[in-house]
Amino acid sequence: MTPERPSPAPAPAEELVQFLFGAASAAALLQGARALLEDAPRELAESFEQAVRAAGLAS
Amino acid sequence: MSSKIVVTLHGIRTRGQWQKQITPYLARHGLVPYHLDYGWFGVLSFVLPWTRARRVQWLRRELRDLMDRTGARRVSIIAHSFGTWLAMEALEAENGNLRYDRIVLTGSIVRRAFPWQAALARDRWVQAVRNERAAGDWVVRAAELFSRVGRPLAPRAGASGAEPFEARLPGLQERVVEGGHGEVLNIANYEKWARFLAYPQLPPDHLRRVRTLLQQIRAVAADRLEVDAGLVRANLFVPNANVLRMVRGAWDNMRWAPEHELELELDHGSTGRAYTDGTPFSIRRRGAGWTAGTLPGPQQERLEPRLQWVLSLPIGRIVRHEDIAVASEVVGVLNVDGLDTVPALMQTPGNPALKTLVFALWAATERIRESLALANLGEPLHDA
Numbered sequence: 001m002t003p004e005r006p007s008p009a010p011a012p013a014e015e016l017v018q019f020l021f022g023a024a025s026a027a028a029l030l031q032g033a034r035a036l037l038e039d040a041p042r043e044l045a046e047s048f049e050q051a052v053r054a055a056g057l058a059s
Numbered sequence: 060m061s062s063k064i065v066v067t068l069h070g071i072r073t074r075g076q077w078q079k080q081i082t083p084y085l086a087r088h089g090l091v092p093y094h095l096d097y098g099w100f101g102v103l104s105f106v107l108p109w110t111r112a113r114r115v116q117w118l119r120r121e122l123r124d125l126m127d128r129t130g131a132r133r134v135s136i137i138a139h140s141f142g143t144w145l146a147m148e149a150l151e152a153e154n155g156n157l158r159y160d161r162i163v164l165t166g167s168i169v170r171r172a173f174p175w176q177a178a179l180a181r182d183r184w185v186q187a188v189r190n191e192r193a194a195g196d197w198v199v200r201a202a203e204l205f206s207r208v209g210r211p212l213a214p215r216a217g218a219s220g221a222e223p224f225e226a227r228l229p230g231l232q233e234r235v236v237e238g239g240h241g242e243v244l245n246i247a248n249y250e251k252w253a254r255f256l257a258y259p260q261l262p263p264d265h266l267r268r269v270r271t272l273l274q275q276i277r278a279v280a281a282d283r284l285e286v287d288a289g290l291v292r293a294n295l296f297v298p299n300a301n302v303l304r305m306v307r308g309a310w311d312n313m314r315w316a317p318e319h320e321l322e323l324e325l326d327h328g329s330t331g332r333a334y335t336d337g338t339p340f341s342i343r344r345r346g347a348g349w350t351a352g353t354l355p356g357p358q359q360e361r362l363e364p365r366l367q368w369v370l371s372l373p374i375g376r377i378v379r380h381e382d383i384a385v386a387s388e389v390v391g392v393l394n395v396d397g398l399d400t401v402p403a404l405m406q407t408p409g410n411p412a413l414k415t416l417v418f419a420l421w422a423a424t425e426r427i428r429e430s431l432a433l434a435n436l437g438e439p440l441h442d443a
Contacts (some may be wrong), residue, residue: 016329017408019339019417021384032411033419036283044275044423051425055377055384 026057063160064091064131065256066122070140070166074099077244081137084249088257090135095121108212118149122157133160133186133300135256139244140198143167144216150184158184163252165191165243168202170217175226183301187230189255189437191243196221198240229388232436255437259297259306264440265430266308269295272427273311273393276420280370280395283416284402292398295374296323296330297391297431303330306391315363322358330392333371337386339417341370341408343401365398368405372421374428384418390431393424 021029030052037045052058065085069075078094085092097114122134136159138146143164150157162185178184192199199220206216220243223233232255236243254262261269273293281288295309303323305313313319323330328349329340342349344367354362372393375386397405404413433440 015342016332017341018332018336019341019408019414019421021414021418023379023382023384026384029415029418032415033422036415036419037279037423040279040423041275043426044272044279047272047426048419048423050429051377051422054425055379055422057377057379057384 030057062089062091063135063257063260064093064125064129065135065137066125067092067094068118068136068138068142068146069096070142072099075139075142077139077246080246081249081252084253085256087250088253088262089260090253090257093125093134108214111214114145115148115152118145119153119157122149126157133158135160136162137252137256138162138164138167140166140168140220140240143169143220144214147173148214150178155182155184159186161185161187161189161256161258163189163191163255164219166196166199166240167192167220168199168216169219169224170206170215171219171222172217172225173219175224175228175231179226179228179230185230186300187232187255187258187435189232189234189252190219190224191234191236191248192220192222193236193238193240193243194221195237195239196243251437251439253437254434254439258435258437259299259304259431261306261309261430261434262439265434268440269306269309269427269430270311272424273309276393276395276423277311279423280416280420283412284397284404286397286400286402290398290400292396294318294394294396295391295427296334296394298325298334301325303334303392317361318363321361323354328354329369329371330394333373333392334389337373337375337389338383339370339372339421341368341405341417343368343405363398367397367399368401369394369396370405370417370420372417372424374424374431376428377422377425386421390428390435393427395420 037048067078069078074096082092097117125134136146147169150159167190199218202216203218206213224231236245277291277293278288281291292312293310294313295306296303297306303325305319305321325331326335329342333340373386373389374391374393375389377384378387404410407413
């Protein structure tokens with residue numbers, strides 16, 4: 001009978017959270033972000049649109 | 060925080076009238092002018108190596124004395140013609156013992172092969188350069204010719220006041236004006252030089268716009284995270300002398316004064332990683348420390364004790380890289396952070412609602428990027 005090995009300590013959860021945005025989810029992301037900024041001041045919404053246009057993400 | 064000192068240096072066959080004229084422009088941006096005058100320096104003195112060498116020695120002494128007396132770690136420079144040569148010869152001779160902050164070269168006779176890669180990028184002897192040149196500047200071309208044919212008497216000089224430096228680097232800005240050797244000292248440019256030298260301090264036009272956007276970003280974040288807006292803050296960090304520092308006044312709801320002097324390592328924590336990786340990061344407080352390391356002691360002591368979470372957004376052009384959105388040419392980091400409690404949404408990093416919020420806030424920083432980029436060049440806000 002093989003002695004049971006002690007189970008390893010659980011791996012620590014991701015400590016520093018990195019946010020990655022893949023192109024595959026760009027359309028849904030854009031739609032959600034626009035909805036979120038719908039009531040935001042015009043200048044902020046324009047700043048957002050300027051960035052997504054420059055990044056080639058605008059639809 | 061001490062004010063930035065700007066040393067001005069004139070050229071040959073002049074006593075530098077422009078040095079007096081530029082004073083109010085520098086003062087307007089909180090800069091302290093220090094005009095150096097080495098007297099009338101004729102062409103014959105320029106030709107002789109020992110008189111040139113004496114002036115370099117003199118400048119090294121002057122700059123060391125100035126820094127000793129003021130406690131400044133770096134000084135900024137505006138130099139014209141022979142003054143540009145003196146400034147860069149002194150820098151090279153000091154071999155790292157003397158460092159400049161930001162410099163404006165006008166009618167430069169510094170050799171075009173000057174090792175900017177080492178001076179700007181590798182050793183950080185200089186933080187940024189603005190080279191004002193004029194294609195019709197025959198004086199700097201004559202200096203280059205003399206440098207080639209007049210050896211061993213001639214200095215190592217070049218026509219960088221007419222043609223660009225050989226190096227192409229982000230911190231090396233080339234500007235062209237119409238005219239000749241005198242036209243580069245056009246009073247119409249003094250305001251831009253002062254703005255360039257004052258960076259990362261933002262001039263009023265850019266600061267107004269950045270603060271407005273910071274307020275708006277903070278309000279949207281508080282609303283979507285469902286926390287009291289009074290517990291959410293926003294601040295802006297930019298690289299300065301190898302660390303990230305807050306831009307004075309470019310903050311919202313930052314009431315804990317010691318934090319204004321924070322210095323963060325370029326790749327440390329969420330702010331540093333956002334800067335180096337070009338993607339958003341977040342971090343939360345856990346007990347006495349943080350979920351991803353603790354700041355070095357003196358910096359930790361400066362933190363607002365009530366701070367519980369930080370969301371760091373890199374300020375750069377958002378582009379697609381290997382199908383991932385990243386910020387390129389990152390110029391700073393916007394932190395949205397919060398006091399007392401960690402909002403529920405911030406505790407679920409994989410939550411699509413959080414990812415949408417982070418993306419919306421990140422992309423909405425575009426006009427802050429625009430302002431930082433323009434201010435770094437000394438340019439005003441065009442659509443103000």
